[in-house]
Amino acid sequence: MxxxxxxxxxxxxxxxxxxxxxxxxxxxxxxxxxxxxxxxDRRSRSGRDAAVCQEAVANAWLAKAKAQKRKRKRKRKRTTGRIKGADFDRLRAEQGEPKGCPWD
Incomplete structure (x- = not known):
């Protein structure tokens, strides 16, 4: 043991x-x-604690699967159609100010 x-x-x-x-x-x-x-694992195969241990193994497996799923979700890069901050200023400088802007 x-x-x-x-x-x-x-x-x-x-x-x-x-x-x-x-x-x-x-x-x-x-x-x-x-x-x-x-x-x-040993106790889940025999003895009075078998049912409790089998349930614990199932719960631990589910928790591990959920954690891996959350980890995969966090790794994905989120992209949107909006341009923010410095990228917006750079794009505006490259293209120039459009004529007839409503804020002018």
Whole structure:
């Protein structure tokens, strides 16, 4: 068995750690430590905590998928049809002032 190398249960065998702590670690830590993933996986296959662990694995997977989706959205460059600031001034200087502008 793996030993916990962090937190409140540092030094304990991962099988001795309460399932609530494993679930907390899986939901809050990024990246999730390998010892936590392995123990949740082991417990999800058998025992009284199986249903709880399986739900936690599903929730962690969904959270990771949502985070990756948000990350992809942030990477996209947003473009608009409007020209702002220095680009507008540069374009105006290149093309010259149009005749009959309403602000003149």
């Amino acid at each position: 793996a030993r916990m190398d962090f937190g409140r249960h540092k030094g304990l065998d991962s099988s001795e750690v309460p399932v609530s702590y494993l679930l907390w670690a899986a939901n809050t830590m990024s990246p999730v430590p390998d010892c936590v993933v392995q123990e949740i």
